[in-house]
Amino acid sequence: MANLLEQLSSMTTVVADTGDLEAIKQFTPRDATTNPSLILAAAQMPKYQALIDAALKSSRKRMGDLAAVEEVVEEALDEICVIFGSEILKIVPGRVSTEVDARLSFDTDATIVKAKKLIELYQELGVRSDRVLIKIASTWEGIKAAEVLEKEGIHCNLTLLFGFGQAVACAEAGVTLISPFVGRILDWYKADTGRDSYPGAEDPGVISVTRIFNYFKKHGYKTEVMGASFRNIDEIIELAGCDLLTISPKLLDQLRNADEALLRKLDAQEPTCSEAQVHIGKKEFDLMMSSDRMASEKLGEGIRGFSKAIEALEAQLAHRLAVVEGGAAFSHVAQEIFMLNDLDGDGCITREEWLGSDAVFDALDLDHDGRLLHDDVKRGLGAALAFSKA
Numbered sequence: 001m002a003n004l005l006e007q008l009s010s011m012t013t014v015v016a017d018t019g020d021l022e023a024i025k026q027f028t029p030r031d032a033t034t035n036p037s038l039i040l041a042a043a044q045m046p047k048y049q050a051l052i053d054a055a056l057k058s059s060r061k062r063m064g065d066l067a068a069v070e071e072v073v074e075e076a077l078d079e080i081c082v083i084f085g086s087e088i089l090k091i092v093p094g095r096v097s098t099e100v101d102a103r104l105s106f107d108t109d110a111t112i113v114k115a116k117k118l119i120e121l122y123q124e125l126g127v128r129s130d131r132v133l134i135k136i137a138s139t140w141e142g143i144k145a146a147e148v149l150e151k152e153g154i155h156c157n158l159t160l161l162f163g164f165g166q167a168v169a170c171a172e173a174g175v176t177l178i179s180p181f182v183g184r185i186l187d188w189y190k191a192d193t194g195r196d197s198y199p200g201a202e203d204p205g206v207i208s209v210t211r212i213f214n215y216f217k218k219h220g221y222k223t224e225v226m227g228a229s230f231r232n233i234d235e236i237i238e239l240a241g242c243d244l245l246t247i248s249p250k251l252l253d254q255l256r257n258a259d260e261a262l263l264r265k266l267d268a269q270e271p272t273c274s275e276a277q278v279h280i281g282k283k284e285f286d287l288m289m290s291s292d293r294m295a296s297e298k299l300g301e302g303i304r305g306f307s308k309a310i311e312a313l314e315a316q317l318a319h320r321l322a323v324v325e326g327g328a329a330f331s332h333v334a335q336e337i338f339m340l341n342d343l344d345g346d347g348c349i350t351r352e353e354w355l356g357s358d359a360v361f362d363a364l365d366l367d368h369d370g371r372l373l374h375d376d377v378k379r380g381l382g383a384a385l386a387f388s389k390a
Contacts, residue, residue, distance in 0.1 A: 001261065003255065003257065003258060003259055004233070004237070004258040004259070004260065004262055005256040006256075007262035008240055008245070008255060011240055011262075011264050012239075012240060012241060012242050012244065012245050013029075013030050013031060013244040013245075014027075014029045014244075014247060015030070015226065015244050015245065016031075016033070016092070016246070016249070016252070017032075017033055017228065017247055017248045017249075017358075017359050018032070018034070018248065019034040019041065019042035019084055019359075020041075020042050020249065021042075021048075021084075021087055021088065021091065023249040023252075024088060024091050024092060026249070027249065027256070028092075029092060030093055031092055031095045031096065031244065031246075032088045032091075032092050032095075032097070033096070033097035033133075033135070033157070033228075033246050034081070034088070034096065034097065034098065034099070035099040035135065035159075035309070036077070036081070036099065036102075036306065036310045036313045037305075037309035037312075037313075037356035037359075038360060039080060039081060039084055039313060040312055040316065040356075040360065041363045041364075042084065043080075043313070043316060051083050051084065051087070052320055053320070053324055054083070055079040055080045055083055056072070056320060056321050056324055058076075059072050059075040059079055060072050060325075063075050069318050069321060070318075072321060073317045073321065076317055076321070077101075077314060077317065078117060078118060079121060080317070081098050081099070082098065082118060082121040082122055083125075085098045085122065085127075085132065086122065086125045089127060094131070095130075095131050095132060096131065096132060097132075097133040097157045097159075098118055098122075098134060098135060099134075099135035099136075099159070100114045100115055100135060101114060101307075102302075102306035102307045102309075103307045103310065105137040105142055105303050106139055106141045106142075107141060108141045108142075108144045109145075111141070111142060111145035112145050112148055115134040115136070115149050115154055115156075116149075118132070118134060119132060119154055129153065129154060129155075130155065132155070133155050133156060133157040133176060133177060134146075134149065134154060134155070134156050135156075135159045136156055136157070136158055136159065137299070137302070137303055138158045138160055138161040138169075138170060138178070138299065140286070143158065143169050143170055143173050143175070143285075146158055146170070146173055147174060147175070150173070150174050150176065151174075155176040155177075156175045156176055156177070157177045157178070157226070158175050158177070159179045160179075160298075160299055160302040160303065160306070161180045161181065162180065162181055162184065162185055162208075162294060162298045163208075163289060163292045163294070163295030163299075164211065164215075164288070164292075165280060165284070166178075166285075166295065166299075167212040167216075167225075168215070168278060168280050171216055171221040172221075172280060176223065177223065177224040177243075177244070178223060178224070178225060178226065179226045179228040179246065180205075180208060180209045180212060180226075180227060181229040181302070182206060182209055182227050182228065182229055182231075182235050183205060183229040183230050183231035183235065183358060184229050184298050184302070185204050185205035185294065186204055186205045186235070187231075187351070187352050188204075188294045188297065189204040189294070190352075199234075200234035200235060200237060200238040201238055203234070203235055205229075205235060206238045206239060209227045209242065210239070210265075210266065211273075211275075212225055213225045213242055213243070213268075213271070214266070214271040214272050214273035215271075215273050216271075217268045217273070218273040218275075219277045224243040224244060225244070226242070226244035226245065226246055227244075229358055230245075230247060230251055230358075231351075231358075233251055233254050233255055236251065236255065237262065237265075238265055239265060239266060240263065240264055240266065241264040241265055241266035241268075242266050243268070248359040248362055249359070249362075250359075250362045301355065302355075304355060305355025305356050306355075306356070308341075308356070309355075338372075338374060340355065341353055341354055341355055341356070348371045348372060348373050349372040350370060350371055350372075351370055354372070364377060
C-alpha cells in the first residue's frame with residue numbers, strides 16, 4: 001500500500017511549508033511556500049550563509065557605499081526572499097509563494113509597489129512571473145491590492161485567512177489562491193473553550209476550510225484553496241482532496257511513514273454546499289470581521305507575528321552585514337525574539353504564544369515538548385545570536 005503522503009499527493013497538490021532547500025528536495029512537492037520567519041530559520045544554517053552574504057553584497061552595491069545600514073538591509077530582505085524563492089524553483093516544478101512585508105498589510109498602494117518589485121527581482125534572475133505567487137495578508141486593503149495585481153498578471157496567495165468573509169472577498173477579487181490557517185483556528189477555539197483537543201472531523205479549522213472549499217466549487221469560483229498551518233496529520237487527512245495543502249517537513253515525514261488507507265473527503269466535482277451566493281463589499285467585509293471574534297483576533301495576531309519575524313530577520317541581516325563589512329556584531333536578537341513571544345512572562349514559549357511560523361517553532365522545538373525555553377531559542381538561532389539570560 002502507498003503511504004499517506006503518496007496517496008494524498010494523488011488527490012491534492014502538496015506544498016512544502018519551509019525555506020530549507022534540503023527538506024524540499026527530500027519530499028519532492030509540486031509547490032513551495034516561504035515567509036520571513038521560515039527564511040530566518042533557514043538563514044541560521046551554515047549551508048545557506050553564502051546566499052545571505054551574496055544578497056547583502058549585492059544590496060550594498062545597489063544602494064551605494066554611503067547608504068545607511070537600514071537601507072541596505074531593507075533592500076537585502078527583498079533580494080534574499082527572491083534568492084531563496086529562485087533556489088526553490090530549481091527544485092519544485094510548480095510555483096513558490098513569496099511574501100510581501102506584513103507591515104504593509106493595511107496599505108494597498110504600498111503592497112502593490114512591493115509586489116511589483118519582487119516580481120521584477122525574480123525576472124532579473126530569469127524567473128517567469130507565472131511561477132511566483134505573491135503572498136499578501138487577507139485584510140481588505142490586501143485583498144484590494146491583490147485584485148489590482150491579478151488584473152496585471154501578477155498572481156497572489158492571500159494568507160492569514162481565518163474567516164468566511166475573507167475567503168469570499170478574495171474569490172470575488174479574482175485572487176489565484178487563498179491560504180486558510182487550519183491550526184491557528186484550532187488554537188483559538190481550544191483556548192476559548194478550554195478543550196484539550198478536537199477529533200479531526202470536528203476540528204474548527206477543518207470545518208472552516210471544508211465550508212470554503214465547497215462554497216467556492218458550488219458557485220464556480222476559480223480561486224484555489226490551500227489549507228495551511230496544520231497541527232497534526234488528522235487535520236490533513238480530513239482535508240484530502242482540497243486543491244492544495246501546505247505542510248511542514250515534520251508532518252510530511254509523519255505522512256510518509258504512515259500506511260493506512262486515505263479517503264477523499266473533498267471533491268470539487270461534487271461539492272456539498274447549500275449556501276446561497278453572497279457578494280461582499282467593504283461594508284459587508286467589516287461587518288463580518290467584527291462579528292467573527294476568532295477571525296479578527298487571529299488576523300491581527302498573525303500580522304503582528306509576521307511583522308516581528310521580519311524585524312528579527314532585519315536585525316540578523318544587519319548583524320551579518322556588519323560582519324561582512326568588518327563592523328561590530330549585534331548580540332541581543334534572540335533575546336528580543338524570546339521576549340516578544342513569551343506573552344505571559346513565565347520563561348517559556350508555547351505554540352499558542354508563538355507569533356511566527358509553525359515550521360520555525362518545530363525547528364526550534366528539538367525535544368518536541370511543545371515549549372521553547374531560552375536554551376532552545378539560543379541553540380536554534382546559533383552562536384551569532386546568543387544572549388545572556390540575565
